[in-house]
Amino acid sequence: MKVLVPVKRVIDYNIKPRVKADGSGVETAGVKMSMNPFDEIAVEEAVRLKEKGVVSEIIAVSIGEAKAQDTLRTAMAMGADRSILVETDVVTEPLAVAKVLKALVEKEKPELIILGKQAIDDDMNATGQMLAGLLDRPQATFASKVEVADGAVTVTREIDGGSQTVKLALPAIITADLRLNEPRYASLPNIMKARKKPMEKITPADLGVDMTPRLSVISVSEPAERKAGVKLDSAAELVSRLRNEAKVI
Amino acid sequence: MTVLVYLDHEGGVIRQASRSAITAATRLGDVDVLVTGPDAAAAAKSAAAIPGVKKVFAVTDTTGNSELAEPVAALLAQLAGGYTHILAASSATAKNVLPRAAALLDVQPIPDIVAINDAETFVRPIYAGSALATVKSADAKKVITVRASAFDPAPAEGGSATIEEIALPAGPGGSTFVATELSKSERPELESARVVVSGGNGMLNEENFKLLEPLADRLGAAIGASRAAVDKGFVSNEYQVGQTGKIVAPELYIAMGISGQIQHLAGMKDSKVIVAINKDPEAPIFQVADYGIVGDLFTILPQLEAELDKAG
Numbered sequence: 147m148k149v150l151v152p153v154k155r156v157i158d159y160n161i162k163p164r165v166k167a168d169g170s171g172v173e174t175a176g177v178k179m180s181m182n183p184f185d186e187i188a189v190e191e192a193v194r195l196k197e198k199g200v201v202s203e204i205i206a207v208s209i210g211e212a213k214a215q216d217t218l219r220t221a222m223a224m225g226a227d228r229s230i231l232v233e234t235d236v237v238t239e240p241l242a243v244a245k246v247l248k249a250l251v252e253k254e255k256p257e258l259i260i261l262g263k264q265a266i267d268d269d270m271n272a273t274g275q276m277l278a279g280l281l282d283r284p285q286a287t288f289a290s291k292v293e294v295a296d297g298a299v300t301v302t303r304e305i306d307g308g309s310q311t312v313k314l315a316l317p318a319i320i321t322a323d324l325r326l327n328e329p330r331y332a333s334l335p336n337i338m339k340a341r342k343k344p345m346e347k348i349t350p351a352d353l354g355v356d357m358t359p360r361l362s363v364i365s366v367s368e369p370a371e372r373k374a375g376v377k378l379d380s381a382a383e384l385v386s387r388l389r390n391e392a393k394v395i
Numbered sequence: 396m397t398v399l400v401y402l403d404h405e406g407g408v409i410r411q412a413s414r415s416a417i418t419a420a421t422r423l424g425d426v427d428v429l430v431t432g433p434d435a436a437a438a439a440k441s442a443a444a445i446p447g448v449k450k451v452f453a454v455t456d457t458t459g460n461s462e463l464a465e466p467v468a469a470l471l472a473q474l475a476g477g478y479t480h481i482l483a484a485s486s487a488t489a490k491n492v493l494p495r496a497a498a499l500l501d502v503q504p505i506p507d508i509v510a511i512n513d514a515e516t517f518v519r520p521i522y523a524g525s526a527l528a529t530v531k532s533a534d535a536k537k538v539i540t541v542r543a544s545a546f547d548p549a550p551a552e553g554g555s556a557t558i559e560e561i562a563l564p565a566g567p568g569g570s571t572f573v574a575t576e577l578s579k580s581e582r583p584e585l586e587s588a589r590v591v592v593s594g595g596n597g598m599l600n601e602e603n604f605k606l607l608e609p610l611a612d613r614l615g616a617a618i619g620a621s622r623a624a625v626d627k628g629f630v631s632n633e634y635q636v637g638q639t640g641k642i643v644a645p646e647l648y649i650a651m652g653i654s655g656q657i658q659h660l661a662g663m664k665d666s667k668v669i670v671a672i673n674k675d676p677e678a679p680i681f682q683v684a685d686y687g688i689v690g691d692l693f694t695i696l697p698q699l700e701a702e703l704d705k706a707g
């Protein structure tokens with residue numbers, strides 16, 4: 147069976163984002179960009195399913211600027227077989243991304259779509275659920291364990307009070323949480339091989355999708371900075387300060 | 396304007412975070428609410444008592460279907476006709492259901508709002524809280540999750556709403572609820588606790604992590620953890636505080652052996668008072684801590700307990 151894995155290019159998670167001086171957004175020029183960490187987990191899961199013989203082909207998709215090619219190459223170096231770049235300069239909102247993905251799902255007919263649970267730039271945590279809604283297919287978000295057998299997938303999900311297990315008929319949509327797996331690093335030979343793997347380039351218009359964002363950004367600002375407080379010498383002093391100064395115990 | 400709020404409850408008691416969502420909703424208009432689950436009847440009573448709530452829709456369901464996103468999202472989309480805004484507290488349940496409902500309504504959701512400027516303009520954190528975005532929605536309906544720590548919870552008593560039982564629509568076949576495993580704890584809930592004691596990688600292992608319990612007992616605290624502590628199996632996933640875990644803002648947050656990476660800070664930096672105990676004087680957690688002690692937590696922990704016993 148085929149798996150589709152959407153991957154987003156975001157500011158590397160080790161970099162502290164800086165708000166632009168004019169308050170129009172976050173500075174991305176000259177900043178190190180990487181694959182969204184949750185999407186690495188999604189790709190890894192797809193690759194493991196392929197290694198187990200459950201999956202025959204992995205297609206990575208990215209919607210964004212031309213540079214999202216780098217992210218697709220990374221996905222292919224990790225083990226995706228081919229990729230599709232849907233090129234747009236517009237900020238990609240989950241609703242529009244879900245519409246693009248829906249069109250691609252209808253074309254490619256994958257039986258499983260594995261997304262990250264959340265993009266660490268917009269922190270939306272929405273695209274997978276929205277795609278499932280648009281396709282009217284079952285969903286399992288925040289997956290920490292995935293097992294495919296007999297035309298169904300059993301997923302353990304992280305929820306607020308513990309965990310939950312659901313069983314979905316295929317085709318289905320899964321979003322990956324942190325503890326699903328530990329993604330591999332792409333080896334040098336695999337990075338070289340990935341250069342030769344096919345990458346198709348299309349536009350949202352080719353798929354008939356309007357990318358116009360529904361949310362307009364009025365401003366982006368820095369949150370109030372917390373100031374570093376005092377370093378104390380003993381537990382006794384800490385308890386005394388918490389009691390008498392901060393009055394929280 | 397009328398607002399529908401999807402409430403989380405535990406055993407029929409509306410969760411505090413959902414009462415914060417009601418506070419946010421009352422700023423937007425008249426408030427109706429929806430409760431689902433096997434004890435929806437009890438939850439409906441509890442919801443009807445919250446001041447500001449006009450009407451409660453209750454779905455009593457013992458099949459497990461109300462645990463699934465597919466039918467609940469379909470129900471929200473069905474009910475949406477009469478409302479300008481659909482809200483819920485940002486819980487794992489809401490994050491599972493609301494975006495799906497938004498897709499059915501052709502709406503771009505607005506997750507995790509921390510402020511309401513007007514009926515279509517909201518403030519939300521992005522980049523793990525490194526920035527705050529003010530966004531204006533062009534959608535006719537707004538689908539919103541509310542960061543509970545940013546809104547005071549509505550009182551639990553004093554209201555008298557009407558209750559209407561309704562039925563859950565069939566979802567797309569193909570999704571089956573198998574089981575839920577909830578970890579039992581006598582401690583206060585992490586997201587609404589007045590004090591949180593969290594442990595990180597510095598706790599070293601599962602056994603040592605338990606050393607936080609006597610301290611938490613003395614403070615009536617909930618226990619939290621960094622991702623490193625969860626990944627290494629010291630505690631299970633529901634303890635994780637951070638960008639991708641729970642967001643907490645207690646009166647007092649004590650970080651034990653946590654370095655303070657941005658993804659962790661995202662979940663606790665709005666706490667009123669932050670205490671950090673860490674052996675590395677350069678640990679970033681000290682940049683946000685009101686009080687810090689540089690030292691070995693295994694030495695300091697028993698001293699803290701002794702001091703609390705002394706004066707307490």
Ligand SMILES: Cc1cc2nc3c(=O)[nH]c(=O)nc-3n(C[C@H](O)[C@H](O)[C@H](O)COP(=O)(O)OP(=O)(O)OC[C@H]3O[C@@H](n4cnc5c(N)ncnc54)[C@H](O)[C@@H]3O)c2cc1C
Nearest residue numbers: 595596597621622623637638639640652654659674675692
């Ligand atoms: C996509 C993504 C999402 C993430 N989401 C989250 C999240 O939601 N929550 C989260 O917490 N992290 C999250 N992380 C991980 C985060 O980046 C850090 O790796 C993590 O928070 C580190 O946990 P830690 O501070 O416990 O461990 P470490 O960074 O290893 O720090 C351990 C600290 O303990 C101190 N220490 C060790 N021994 C002692 C001792 N005996 N006494 C005193 N101090 C001691 C050390 O000095 C050190 O500062 C996420 C990462 C990614 C990529």
Ligand SMILES: Nc1ncnc2c1ncn2[C@@H]1O[C@H](COP(=O)(O)O)[C@@H](O)[C@H]1O
Nearest residue numbers: 152153209261262264265270271272273
């Ligand atoms: N522009 C994009 N291109 C490819 N995948 C995306 C894009 N935006 C979101 N996704 C996918 O959707 C997941 C959740 O993103 P979000 O809903 O924005 O938090 C990500 O982890 C990706 O798998």
